[in-house]
Amino acid sequence: MNENKSEQIKIHFLSLGYLYDEIDYDLVIFNTCCIRDTAEQKIMSHIAVEKQKNKKILISGCLSQKLKNRFEIFNINNLLTKNKFIDITYGCDNHCSYCIVPSVRGHLRIRGEEEILREFVYKIRFNKRIVLLGQNVNEYPDFHKLLQKLCSIDGDFTVNFLSSHPKDFTDDLIRTIAVNKKIEKDLHLPLQSGCDRILELMNRKYTVAHYEMLINKLRRLVPDIHITTDIICGFPTETEEDFNETIAVVKRIKFDACYIFPYSIRSGTRAAAMPQIPFSTRKARATKLINLMRKEKKQLSNN
Ligand code: SF4
Structure with missing residues (x-):
């Protein structure tokens, strides 16, 4: 999911006329994940280094939620770009006892089918492979039906999805994977x-x-x-x-x-x-x- 967002952010800034250069830069963007403590510590030390260099810093991803009282917030989400991932749900209500996602990404929100279909049709013009994303994609209502609908669209593409949760993995979904050639095995x-x-x-x-x-x-x-x-x-x-x-x-x-x-x-x-x-x-x-x-x-x- 974070690779997807990073790609979106990069494309967005390029489309605004920014140039991408890993050595000579004025602005640095950290698209963060704080699911694991080591990741958070690593990002914090990178932020400290960039601050010392007096660079402009933009933080997105779940760490930005944790740090929101310490930084100014901009919204760079919801950008429709040509990359190959599509969000179908946001947030999570499962509360696995080790996981920080529900408190930093919020409650489960289901994206409307019409909107997903529109984005899907747009993206298969540029990609041969589409990945549907959610913290638990199996919580999308009748997820197998959504897959069937997407795969019935004309075109030479394959579909995958991430992440699945064993508690919500249905027989209908297994059968759909089995019979549908466009779903990656x-x-x-x-x-x-x-x-x-x-x-x-x-x-x-x-x-x-x-x-x-x-x-x-x-x-x-x-x-x-x-x-x-x-x-x-x-x-x-x-x-x-x-x-x-x-x-x-x-x-x-x-x-x-x-x-x-x-x-x-x-x-x-x-x-x-x-x-x-x-x-x-x-x-x-x-x-x-x-x-x-x-x-x-x-x-x-x-x-
Ligand atoms: S389902 Fe995934 S994202 Fe949700 S609480 Fe459990 S581990 Fe975290």
């Missing part, structure tokens, strides 16, 4: 943990069994599907046994790729108030899982 479905106790603490509202049932159905109906996931290691109170459950699920499912992160404390979230485990343990678990994924990939390529 490339799905990112965040698991986050392979332990039901941790999933409950995360407020994810699905179980490991439900997740595995979705994967089995997807692989049965869409045999060429490529599935990737996100996993958080070292969530508050996660024991070695809990973590081993995650390892077992990852081994069973055999994802095509995993994005693995040590848990990052975000103040203001429910998880931040839970009993924490040391960062070294979180990091060690993430490293262990990354190494496991590398080993499994190697085995796959050796076979």
Whole structure:
């Protein structure tokens, strides 16, 4: 989503007559993400450096919401450009206990179908690939019908969507992916943990069994599907046994790729108030899982 916004902002400024130069510049734009603490710290140090150089600074993205009392606010959103991503929802009401998005991006807002269709028709003139975006695209009412409608438009293009939530992933959607040639067989479905106790603490509202049932159905109906996931290691109170459950699920499912992160404390979230485990343990678990994924990939390529 942030790559999409960055592209929009860049195109907008170029269309206003600004020149893009990474060395000689007067204005620097930070399109920020504060989902992880390390990202926030990194951006803050970059801002400090640019301030010292007396550059004009523009901050967009979720950190700008957090910093709004310290900076002047301009609205550079809602720009219709030629880039290949289309927002279909904004904000989120799911309140996963580790996530800062609902407090910085606001409540779930659904974009009107007519508006999406108009933008879609405009963008397939310039792009062969369109990605529909939302914090949880599966919350778009009858999301599979929206996909069917978009894919029924004439043209040589493919469609993908990000991000999905296992709790809202329907059979209708699986069937739509299976039968529609214009939908890419490339799905990112965040698991986050392979332990039901941790999933409950995360407020994810699905179980490991439900997740595995979705994967089995997807692989049965869409045999060429490529599935990737996100996993958080070292969530508050996660024991070695809990973590081993995650390892077992990852081994069973055999994802095509995993994005693995040590848990990052975000103040203001429910998880931040839970009993924490040391960062070294979180990091060690993430490293262990990354190494496991590398080993499994190697085995796959050796076979
Ligand atoms: S669904 Fe995604 S964006 Fe929404 S609270 Fe959960 S992790 Fe955050």
